[in-house]
Amino acid sequence: xxxxxxxxxxxxxxxxxxxxxxxxxxxxxxxxxxxxxxxxxxxxxxxxxxxxxxxxxxxxxxxxxxxxxxxxxxxxxxxxxxxxxxxxxxxxxxxxxxxxxxxxxxxxxxxxxxxxxxxxxxxxxxxxxxxxxxxxxxxxxxxxxxxxxxxxxxxxxxxxxxxxxxxxxxxxxxxxxxxxxxxxxxxxxxxxxxxxxxxxxxxxxxxxxxxxxxxxxxxxxxxxxxxxxxxxxxxxxxxxxxxxxxxxxxxxxxxxxxxxxxxxxxxxxxxxxxxxxxxxxxxxxxxxxxxxxxxxxxxxxxxxxxxxxxxxxxxxxxxxxxxxxxxxxxxxxxxxxxxxxxxxxxxxxxxxxxxxxxxxxxxxxxxxxxxxxxxxxxxxxxxxxxxxxxxxxxxxxxxxxxxxxxxxxxxxxxxxxxxxxxxxxxxxxxxxxxxxxxxxxxxxxxxxxxxxxxxxxxxxxxxxxxxxxxxxxxxxxxxxxxxxxxxxxxxxxxxxxxxxxxxxxxxxxxxxxxxxxxxxxxxxxxxxxxxxxxxxxxxxxxxxxxxxxxxxxxxxxxxxxxxxxxxxxxxxxxxxxxxxxxxxxxxxxxxxxxxxxxxxxxxxxxxxxxxxxxxxxxxxxxxxxxxxxxxxxxxxxxxxxxxxxxxxxxxxxxxxxxxxxxxxxxxxxxxxxxxxxxxxxxxxxxxxxxxxxxxxxxxxxxxxxxxxxxxxxxxxxxxxxxxxxxxxxxxxxxxxxxxxxxxxxxxxxxxxxxxxxxxxxxxxxxxxxxxxxxxxxxxxxxxxxxxxxxxxxxxxxxxxxxxxxxxxxxxxxxxxxxxxxxxxxxxxxxxxxxxxxxxxxxxxx
Numbered sequence: 003x004x005x006x007x008x009x010x011x012x013x014x015x016x017x018x019x020x021x022x023x024x025x026x027x028x029x030x031x032x033x034x035x036x037x038x039x040x041x042x043x044x045x046x047x048x049x050x051x052x053x054x055x056x057x058x059x060x061x062x063x064x065x066x067x068x069x070x071x072x073x074x075x076x077x078x079x080x081x082x083x084x085x086x087x088x089x090x091x092x093x094x095x096x097x098x099x100x101x102x103x104x105x106x107x108x109x110x111x112x113x114x115x116x117x118x119x120x121x122x123x124x125x126x127x128x129x130x131x132x133x134x135x136x137x138x139x140x141x142x143x144x145x146x147x148x149x150x151x152x153x154x155x156x157x158x159x160x161x162x163x164x165x166x167x168x169x170x171x172x173x174x175x176x177x178x179x180x181x182x183x184x185x186x187x188x189x190x191x192x193x194x195x196x197x198x199x200x201x202x203x204x205x206x207x208x209x210x211x212x213x214x215x216x217x218x219x220x221x222x223x224x225x226x227x228x229x230x231x232x233x234x235x236x237x238x239x240x241x242x243x244x245x246x247x248x249x250x251x252x253x254x255x256x257x258x259x260x261x262x263x264x265x266x267x268x269x270x271x272x273x274x275x276x277x278x279x280x281x282x283x284x285x286x287x288x289x290x291x292x293x294x295x296x297x298x299x300x301x302x303x304x305x306x307x308x309x310x311x312x313x314x315x316x317x318x319x320x321x322x323x324x325x326x327x328x329x330x331x332x333x334x335x336x337x338x339x340x341x342x343x344x345x346x347x348x349x350x351x352x353x354x355x356x357x358x359x360x361x362x363x364x365x366x367x368x369x370x371x372x373x374x375x376x377x378x379x380x381x382x383x384x385x386x387x388x389x390x391x392x393x394x395x396x397x398x399x400x401x402x403x404x405x406x407x408x409x410x411x412x413x414x415x416x417x418x419x420x421x422x423x424x425x426x427x428x429x430x431x432x433x434x435x436x437x438x439x440x441x442x443x444x445x446x447x448x449x450x451x452x453x454x455x456x457x458x459x460x461x462x463x464x465x466x467x468x469x470x471x472x473x474x475x476x477x478x479x480x481x482x483x484x485x486x487x488x489x490x491x492x493x494x495x496x497x498x499x500x501x502x503x504x505x506x507x508x509x510x511x512x513x514x515x516x517x518x519x520x521x522x523x524x525x526x527x528x529x530x531x532x533x534x535x536x537x538x539x540x541x542x543x544x545x546x547x548x549x550x551x552x553x554x555x556x557x558x559x560x561x562x563x564x565x566x567x568x569x570x571x572x573x574x575x576x577x578x579x580x581x582x583x584x585x586x587x588x589x590x591x592x593x594x595x596x597x598x599x600x601x602x603x604x605x606x607x608x609x610x611x612x613x614x615x616x617x618x619x620x621x622x623x624x625x626x627x628x629x630x631x632x633x634x635x636x637x638x639x640x641x642x643x644x645x646x647x648x649x650x651x652x653x654x655x656x657x658x659x660x661x662x663x664x665x666x667x668x669x670x671x672x673x674x675x676x677x678x679x680x681x682x683x684x685x686x687x688x689x690x691x692x693x694x695x696x697x698x699x700x701x702x703x704x705x706x707x708x709x710x711x712x713x714x715x716x717x718x719x720x721x722x723x724x725x726x727x728x729x730x731x732x733x734x735x736x737x738x739x740x741x742x743x744x745x746x747x748x749x750x751x752x753x754x755x756x757x758x759x760x761x762x763x764x765x766x767x768x769x770x771x772x773x774x775x776x777x778x779x780x781x782x783x784x785x786x787x788x789x790x791x792x793x794x795x796x797x798x799x800x801x802x803x804x805x806x807x808x809x810x811x812x813x814x815x816x817x818x819x820x821x822x823x824x825x826x827x828x829x830x831x832x833x834x835x836x837x838x839x840x841x842x843x844x845x846x847x
Contacts, residue, residue: 011086011098012048014059014335016066018082019420022395023102024062024388025088025095025127025137027055028335032089048089051342053376054384055129056335057319058151059085061385062126064318065392076400079420084122087335092133099125099137103146123428124149124395126388131155131174131202138167145426149394151387154282155205159450166429168447170390171282172455174202174255176486177305178209180457180478181253181279182217183488184303190507191220191528193279194249196240196264198256199227202283206255221528223249223509228260237267245273250507253279258287265290268298277498277505280304285460286383291470300464301498305457309474310386310441316379324348324365340365343374390445390453398431455480463496512544516562519547535562538726555720557727568722572731573636573799573806580636583806590629590813597821598622604828608837617665617692621820624658628813632806639718644733648716649707651809652744656703658816659751659782660696662775666758668692669772703747710740721798730798749786755779774820781815 012028030050066081084102088095105121124147128134134153141148142165149168150158156175158164185193195210197203207225214221224243229236241264244252254261261284278299284290285304324340341347346363369377379385405417411430412418418427436446447453456479463471476490497503513519513532518541520533535541535549540558552558552565559566574580601618604610610618631654634647714737721730735741756779759772789808796804827834 011094011101012089012335013087013098014063014083014085016063016082016084018066018070018080020079020399020423021082021084021122022062022066022392023099023122023125023127024059024083024085025098025125025129025133026059026062026085027052027090027129028059028087029055029089032091032094046089046091046094048087048094051338053339053342053374055087056339057376058129058385058388059335060319060322061312061315061382061388062392064312064315065389067318068314069393069396075396076403079399079403081396088128088130088133090130092130092136095128095130095133096136096140099128099141099148103141103144123147123399123423123425124432126151126391126395128153129384131158131205132200134158134167135164135201138164142166145424145429147395147398147425147429147432149391149432151391152384155201156209157201157205159452161450164451166425168391168394168432168451168453170387170394170445170453171307171384172457173450173452174206175209175213176452176455176480177281177457178206178213179217179486180305180459180488181281182210182213182220183478183486184279184459184490185220185251186217187488187490188504190251190277190505192223192249192507192509193220193251193253194244194247195222195225196228196252196254196256196260197225198260198283199230202257203227203255206281210253215527221509221526223247223526228254228256228264230260232263234267237264240264241267241271241273244276245271248509250275250505251277251279253281254284255281256283258284258289260284261287261290265295265298269295274298275499275505277507278302278304280460282307282457286381286472291462291472293468293470296462296464296468296470297498299498300462300470301496302462303475303495304460304462305478306460306474307383307387307458308443308456308477309381309383309458310389310439310443312379312382312386312389313440315382315385316377319377320369322369324363339376340367343367343369343372343376386441390439390443393437393439394432394435394445394447395428397435397437398428401431401434402427459490461495464498513541513546514544514563515540515542515546517541517546518549519545540565554722555729568727568729570638570731571725571728571798572638573802574638575636579799579803583803583810584633584636586810587629587632587806590810590817591626593817594622594626594629597817597825598626600825600828601821604835607828607835609824609827609835617661617668617696618821620696621658621661621665621816624654624661625813625817627654628658628809632809635802635806635809639731639733641717644716644718645711647733648735648741648744649711651805652707652748653700653703655748655809655812656751657696657700658813659748659755660699662779662816662820663699663751663755663758664692664695666755666772666775667695669775670758670761699751703744706740706743706747710737710744713737714740724797728798732798732801745786745790749783752779752782752786756783774823778816778819781819782812785812785815 028051029048030052032046032048062085063083066083069075069081086098086102088098102122102125125141126149128137128150129152131153134148134150135155135158138148138158142163145166147166147168149170151170153169154171154174154177156173158167158169159173159175185191195207197207210222211225224247226240226243228240254264274297276298278301280302282305285302285306290299322336322339324336337348340363344363344367346361348363348365402418403420405411407417408415410417412427418424433447433451436444438444443456444454457477458474459476459478460472461475463473465471473494475494476488478486478488480486497505499505509526509529510531513530517532517534519530521527522529522531535558538558539549539551540562541549542563549562555568556565557568573583575584598619601610601622627650631647631650634643634650637643716733716736719732719734721732724730755775759775759779785808789804792804793801793808
């Protein structure tokens with residue numbers, strides 16, 4: 003009991019049917035006297051008046067007064083308040099919260115009647131995350147609602163640990179996401195993070211590391227904890243790290259006291275060229291907005307609590323006056339405020355002495371005659387949150403009072419009763435609060451007790467005359483329908499750089515299209531090399547993690563940023579090789595036609611008649627077909643050309659070789675018939691038998707081709723194996739066996755013709771046709787023996803070119819070897835075109 007009496011709390015009170023509690027930072031510091039353990043401990047002393055904390059407390063008093071005057075909200079209930087100073091100390095704030103909920107504070111005299119301070123139904127506060135965590139952990143056991151206006155730690159969103167905690171300020175989790183959105187907006191993927199050594203900073207760092215990784219917004223070059231108090235060596239180490247880092251953006255989640263100590267070292271080392279990003283804890287700190295610091299902090303971007311307007315607040319606060327007898331509800335806080343504002347002292351009772359050098363306060367000074375931050379309501383931020391917190395509790399209580407008996411949400415459909423009201427019942431209605439402030443902002447809480455978040459984005463402007471200004475350049479908010487939205491007026495932003503442009507802050511420059519990112523070993527994910535995509539793969543956007551493969555018929559362009567159709571390759575009529583082969587083919591066909599005309603025109607001459615004119619005509623026609631069939635190998639392969647080219651080639655050459663074979667056999671028969679007793683052999687090689695033999699031999703090849711086409715027909719095929727960047731159009735033979743049999747049959751007839759002609763090579767000169775046949779078959783066989791390995795080893799269109807060349811070479815070989823000497827005699831040596839010369843009876847040359 004004695005200890006309780008010594009622990010006096012600085013409070014402000016007002017009676018009412020329902021009392022709401024409040025915890026505010028009215029003093030910056032507290033001093034605990036030393037413990038001697040020989041006497042009772044003395045109560046701590048609070049000092050360092052905080053005018054903003056006092057204004058927050060007055061805002062709560064104003065909101066309650068406004069609600070009491072509102073006939074539509076809680077019409078039959080009068081609200082009271084008990085507001086306590088936490089002196090920025092956890093122990094004092096915790097004691098105040100327990101006092102509010104238990105009613106154990108010293109009694110307060112009102113209207114000459116001693117009435118104990120009643121327990122509260124809800125508490126507005128605290129202003130610190132650390133204190134809110136400690137207090138709400140205990141209050142949550144009893145489900146006493148606590149609505150904070152300044153505690154932002156994301157950990158407080160844990161409903162299991164803090165079931166009755168609410169707040170009208172957004173969670174740091176949203177503040178972190180808001181900052182990440184700004185980083186992504188300006189392309190800052192490489193930033194440093196400085197945090198305070200408390201729950202506020204540590205949870206912010208954890209959120210940053212988690213959200214940056216999942217959002218792909220960048221990564222942190224370093225994360226450093228700012229020490230509490232004066233620690234020059236540690237601040238020197240941190241600033242040295244900032245200087246050598248390539249990160250140009252520095253994010254600070256700390257309190258203004260940390261920034262004051264940090265900036266001392268920044269100024270000492272003259273560290274400029276940094277883009278600072280401020281958390282809501284110090285973005286509005288006037289102590290940092292000085293001409294001395296603006297060369298370093300000018301252009302700072304930061305997140306600020308939503309600014310609001312509270313009509314009537316200034317008039318309410320201007321009516322505050324000191325009561326030296328402490329008969330008003332404000333106690334001695336107004337006295338301290340008066341002394342702080344007018345820089346004077348009230349005479350301490352009873353001697354009336356005043357401190358040396360201090361003026362005497364009269365208590366009748368006019369607030370309107372001094373420039374006071376207290377009455378400046380142009381930038382209400384934390385006060386606006388206090389206002390919303392009070393109204394949230396009032397609306398929850400009002401909703402509960404409107405409950406109809408028998409239709410309530412509690413057991414047996416009961417309602418909450420004001421005379422026997424339990425705090426957890428108010429929590430139920432607080433979770434369902436939804437109202438709009440006079441400023442137009444919607445207030446409601448999600449399942450974690452967090453309000454719909456909205457932040458202002460502020461920029462520190464350094465004016466040419468040396469003055470500073472903090473201006474609003476955008477906002478970031480979350481709505482139920484649109485999600486998170488970032489709005490920035492980039493034209494209004496002041497950049498503290500010579501270029502007057504946003505800085506570049508990246509570990510590695512972006513990888514352009516056509517390359518992919520390859521992370522540097524042992525470094526952060528934002529540090530990477532740009533590797534060009536390999537052939538056949540592309541990346542069509544900046545900072546691609548992987549290169550994507552083109553589809554089968556497409557290939558990467560030289561820049562590797564998009565796929566283009568592959569070039570098609572086949573033996574074309576439009577390329578020099580195709581034009582040359584086609585020209586030679588037509589030339590060969592023309593020569594065959596020309597020789598045929600010559601033979602027809604001179605068909606009655608002895609040399610034509612002696613060389614079996616009918617077989618010669620057939621041979622010329624078949625050679626002409628051989629020349630023309632080579633045209634089927636030129637041009638884009640189609641189904642009908644693939645099927646026809648090999649059939650026409652096979653049948654044409656068999657027809658040609660059959661004629662030669664029959665001619666060879668006729669030569670042998672004639673030679674044999676010239677001998678005694680050999681006349682009978684000629685009857686087996688008459689005209690009918692010759693035609694029949696050619697027809698039969700050709701029919702065999704036709705049957706082979708038919709069986710091949712029916713069983714496994716040649717077909718056009720897109721071959722991508724020869725070249726990655728080209729599509730080779732070719733005719734696949736279908737059945738290799740069919741193609742081999744076709745060539746083998748031609749080779750068999752050619753070999754047989756060569757053998758027979760070789761055996762007849764020494765016949766008398768009058769039968770010198772055998773020598774020509776031998777030479778022609780030698781050329782034919784040599785060409786086609788060389789063709790096989792050349793064809794197999796030639797890719798794509800060159801295989802077709804080799805086959806066309808073989809056809810033309812063998813055809814020209816037969817044409818020139820068999821008909822060249824005869825045309826020479828017919829056209830140039832007509833004197834030898836006589837029966838006598840042919841029989842070898844003429845004059846020897």
